Amino acid sequence: MAVTPWHFVGLKLRVMRNGLRGQRWRIALFVIGLFFGAWFSVIGFVLFSATGFARTDTSLVLVGGLGGAAVVVGWLLMPLVFFGVDETLDPARFALLPLDRRTLVSGMFAAALAGVPAFATLAATSGLAVAALLRGGPVAGALQAVGVVAGLLLCVSLSRATTSAFSAMLRSRRVRDLAAILLAVLAALLGPLQIGLLAAARTADWNVLAGVARVLGWTPLAAAYTLGLDVVEGRWWAVPLKLLIVAGTIAALLWWWSVTLENAMVGTATTTSGRGTRETPHTSPTTRLYPVLLRGLPRSRSGALVALQVRYWWRDTRRRANLITFAVVGMFVPLMVNIGSRGLIEGSAAIPPSLTTVSASMVFVGVLGGVGLANQFGYDGTAYSANIIAGVPGAAELRARVAGFSFYLGPLILVIPVALALVLHRPGWIPSMWGAAAAAYGCGVAINLFVSVLGAFSLPETTNPFAVNTGAGVTKSLFSFAAMLCTLLLSVPVFAMSTLAEETWVWAGLPAGVLYGGTALWLGTRFAGRLLDRRMPELLSAITPRR
Amino acid sequence: MTFALALHGLAKRFADKVAVGGVDLEVPTGSFYGLLGPNGAGKTTTLSMAVGLLRPDAGTATVLGHDVWTDPLAAKRMLGVMPDGARLFDRLTGAELLACHGLLRGMPAAVVDQRARELLDVLALGDADRTLVVDYSAGMKKKIGLACALLHAPKMLVLDEPFEAVDPVSAALIRDILQRYVASGNTVIFSSHVMEVVERICTHVAILAQGRILTAGTIADVRAGRSLEDVFVQVVGGRTATGQELAWL
Numbered sequence: 001m002a003v004t005p006w007h008f009v010g011l012k013l014r015v016m017r018n019g020l021r022g023q024r025w026r027i028a029l030f031v032i033g034l035f036f037g038a039w040f041s042v043i044g045f046v047l048f049s050a051t052g053f054a055r056t057d058t059s060l061v062l063v064g065g066l067g068g069a070a071v072v073v074g075w076l077l078m079p080l081v082f083f084g085v086d087e088t089l090d091p092a093r094f095a096l097l098p099l100d101r102r103t104l105v106s107g108m109f110a111a112a113l114a115g116v117p118a119f120a121t122l123a124a125t126s127g128l129a130v131a132a133l134l135r136g137g138p139v140a141g142a143l144q145a146v147g148v149v150a151g152l153l154l155c156v157s158l159s160r161a162t163t164s165a166f167s168a169m170l171r172s173r174r175v176r177d178l179a180a181i182l183l184a185v186l187a188a189l190l191g192p193l194q195i196g197l198l199a200a201a202r203t204a205d206w207n208v209l210a211g212v213a214r215v216l217g218w219t220p221l222a223a224a225y226t227l228g229l230d231v232v233e234g235r236w237w238a239v240p241l242k243l244l245i246v247a248g249t250i251a252a253l254l255w256w257w258s259v260t261l262e263n264a265m266v267g268t269a270t271t272t273s274g275r276g277t278r279e280t281p282h283t284s285p286t287t288r289l290y291p292v293l294l295r296g297l298p299r300s301r302s303g304a305l306v307a308l309q310v311r312y313w314w315r316d317t318r319r320r321a322n323l324i325t326f327a328v329v330g331m332f333v334p335l336m337v338n339i340g341s342r343g344l345i346e347g348s349a350a351i352p353p354s355l356t357t358v359s360a361s362m363v364f365v366g367v368l369g370g371v372g373l374a375n376q377f378g379y380d381g382t383a384y385s386a387n388i389i390a391g392v393p394g395a396a397e398l399r400a401r402v403a404g405f406s407f408y409l410g411p412l413i414l415v416i417p418v419a420l421a422l423v424l425h426r427p428g429w430i431p432s433m434w435g436a437a438a439a440a441y442g443c444g445v446a447i448n449l450f451v452s453v454l455g456a457f458s459l460p461e462t463t464n465p466f467a468v469n470t471g472a473g474v475t476k477s478l479f480s481f482a483a484m485l486c487t488l489l490l491s492v493p494v495f496a497m498s499t500l501a502e503e504t505w506v507w508a509g510l511p512a513g514v515l516y517g518g519t520a521l522w523l524g525t526r527f528a529g530r531l532l533d534r535r536m537p538e539l540l541s542a543i544t545p546r547r
Numbered sequence: 548m549t550f551a552l553a554l555h556g557l558a559k560r561f562a563d564k565v566a567v568g569g570v571d572l573e574v575p576t577g578s579f580y581g582l583l584g585p586n587g588a589g590k591t592t593t594l595s596m597a598v599g600l601l602r603p604d605a606g607t608a609t610v611l612g613h614d615v616w617t618d619p620l621a622a623k624r625m626l627g628v629m630p631d632g633a634r635l636f637d638r639l640t641g642a643e644l645l646a647c648h649g650l651l652r653g654m655p656a657a658v659v660d661q662r663a664r665e666l667l668d669v670l671a672l673g674d675a676d677r678t679l680v681v682d683y684s685a686g687m688k689k690k691i692g693l694a695c696a697l698l699h700a701p702k703m704l705v706l707d708e709p710f711e712a713v714d715p716v717s718a719a720l721i722r723d724i725l726q727r728y729v730a731s732g733n734t735v736i737f738s739s740h741v742m743e744v745v746e747r748i749c750t751h752v753a754i755l756a757q758g759r760i761l762t763a764g765t766i767a768d769v770r771a772g773r774s775l776e777d778v779f780v781q782v783v784g785g786r787t788a789t790g791q792e793l794a795w796l
Contacts, residue, residue, distance in 0.1 A: 284646075284656075284660040284664075285642035285643065285645055285646040285659065285660050285663040285664065285667075286646040286649070286650065286656045286659050286660050286663075288640070288642055288643050288646065289639070289642075289643040289646040289647055289650070299650060299655075299656035299659075300650060300653075301650055301651055301652075301653050303650065304646070304647050304650030304651055305651070307647070308636060308639070308647050311638065311639060311643070312636070312638060315638035315639075315679075316638055380636075381634050382630070382632070382634050383634045383635055383636045383637065385600050385630050386635065386636065386648065386651070386695070387651065388599065388600055389598060389599070389600070389623060389626070389628045389630075390623065390648065390651040390652050391619060391620050391623040391624070392651060537599070537600060537601050537602040538602065540600055540601070541601065
């Protein structure tokens with residue numbers, strides 16, 4: 001009997017079901033995921049279909065072109081920066097089975113389609129078909145329905161191909177820098193787009209936006225979502241061309257995916273070339289444990305814990321992916337928010353940069369930084385048992401973890417305000433920006449220490465830095481979301497100060513922020529440490545992958 | 548007499564399955580104790596509860612008189628552990644990993660350095676090698692795990708499946724080191740399902756199946772003249788081949 005994609009779909013559903021069996025909290029999280037999926041579907045459907053009732057075609061152009069492109073870009077970026085990939089079906093598991101590449105890719109593709117995000121996207125975008133039906137009759141509706149399905153296939157193949165390729169890159173230690181650059185470029189591409197959109201939206205020049213949307217309609221980003229529009233406007237010749245664009249893109253993506261998939265199957269995980277046999281000079285083992293920059297630390301328990309964390313944030317691909325994401329997002333979002341709102345592109349509006357916006361974006365940087373620690377024990381996995389057996393006290397453990405993480409985050413948090421202030425020509429704001437970032441980072445880390453002790457979850461033992469277990473994706477985003485919310489609440493004084501007492505905040509921001517963040521951090525390590533002392537075995541079972 | 552390790556009524560239940568249903572075990576000081584059992588018998592669960600990695604539902608575990616769950620620091624000082632399947636901090640090199648373990652235990656750096664070098668040398672892991680532990684072979688991983696457990700010279704060693712997936716040369720080396728360790732008055736308990744190893748090196752043996760100790764004592768008492776394998780199959784109970792099944796093979 002030939003293996004069909006249905007086997008893969010069935011296997012995935014079965015693995016999902018077995019993963020949920022007897023795990024009430026996982027079921028609850030799954031239901032929450034379903035709820036969000038349904039919510040997204042309904043909102044999206046209403047937005048997309050509402051254009052069918054508009055008086056002109058402009059809204060259909062805008063929603064089809066820009067909305068469609070947003071959906072595709074979302075599928076591209078969400079797994080990379082936020083959710084992770086559902087690796088319910090790990091390609092490595094199929095390595096020994098006699099499956100040819102075509103069977104495997106089509107099967108994995110079908111399995112990827114059988115999920116909440118794919119269904120939600122399909123439901124939301126089908127609103128476009130309804131709109132096309134209302135405006136252009138049944139033929140337009142039918143063609144747009146084809147476009148909606150093709151668009152979904154494009155989204156799924158895009159997200160699978162990029163994450164697979166990206167994880168393969170990060171896996172090989174030699175190409176890790178390339179991966180960092182790739183992410184930076186991806187994020188950089190978003191910048192001009194957003195600035196353009198903001199500029200256009202501010203001047204309310206819908207024609208400019210419609211022009212952008214029409215151009216996007218000829219790219220793979222939105223070609224599938226503008227088919228109905230072309231029929232409505234009588235450009236029948238465009239339909240086969242756009243279908244060709246979409247089909248060609250999907251084929252290319254699937255081919256790309258199949259190549260990287262094979263790499264993932266045969267496991268290029270242990271690329272150690274260039275390490276192995278090189279002998280280091282005769283330094284002692286304890287000296288070698290400490291990275292060169294940290295050789296000054298004492299050779300003690302705390303020193304060793306810090307050295308271990310510093311080594312791990314770089315050598316563990318999952319953690320490194322986290323750091324890179326923070327560096328890129330933390331640098332670009334504040335720049336975009338502050339420059340974008342000033343409308344630099346048109347050079348028209350000379351709205352001066354606002355201290356409140358700047359402080360808010362610094363708070364964002366600090367909050368985002370703290371989230372990196374949310375599942376710090378999950379990264380360790382069962383290796384953490386060594387620390388339990390050695391009897392490391394909880395507070396010492398957490399202090400060292402904060403120090404190790406801050407070894408990388410600290411410099412970034414120092415540099416980002418400087419860069420932003422220089423771009424905004426407001427060097428005088430740098431101290432208060434440091435203060436805002438320090439306050440938010442301190443609060444964020446403190447909150448996330450509790451999250452890391454209470455809400456740790458196991459990560460699969462693969463080398464794919466984006467892989468999470470079924471359901472854990474929801475946990476991850478839910479806990480991160482709750483932690484971010486708490487941190488924002490704790491950062492309210494910073495907002496208040498920077499808005500209400502602008503004059504004072506400029507000079508008092510740094511000491512006040514550092515004091516506030518430092519106090520939060522001190523309290524956090526102390527109380528989360530006590531919690532950890534009581535919960536070590538429970539934490540260990542939470543981060544032990546189920547076999 | 549105080550036992551090196553004493554377990555009383557240890558029990559653990561996972562969701563709807565009883566993993567360990569009340570284990571009583573007394574390991575005399577200076578013994579080389581083998582914990583035998585089929586796969587899924589609860590060996591790892593029992594040993595995890597004995598060393599403080601898994602909180603038992605009921606029962607106590609004491610190491611040389613110190614309760615693991617009420618006086619953990621004193622107990623853990625006496626204890627060296629090699630958990631099975633537990634990943635080490637494997638993004639470190641062997642030397643870095645040993646240094647980390649030693650310093651975590653609060654040992655002086657000079658002592659850590661000297662012992663780490665000696666262990667790496669004796670276990671043929673190469674002092675100056677820059678290979679990360681994640682890239683070690685299975686046998687090397689067992690050896691570095693053993694080195695980590697031995698580094699602080701514990702009085703009591705708890706090893707989960709130390710001979711699993713280890714080549715004969717490494718196995719012989721591990722055996723030698725453990726025998727010398729016991730000869731100087733220390734105690735070892737390890738789990739295994741390999742009869743030959745247990746029969747050859749252990750002074751005591753206990754057989755665990757379905758979460759209960761079925762028999763325990765000195766190896767001579769348990770065997771009572773038979774081979775350990777016969778005793779094991781008889782105690783645990785299993786299917787005996789009739790020669791008729793799988794005829795198509």
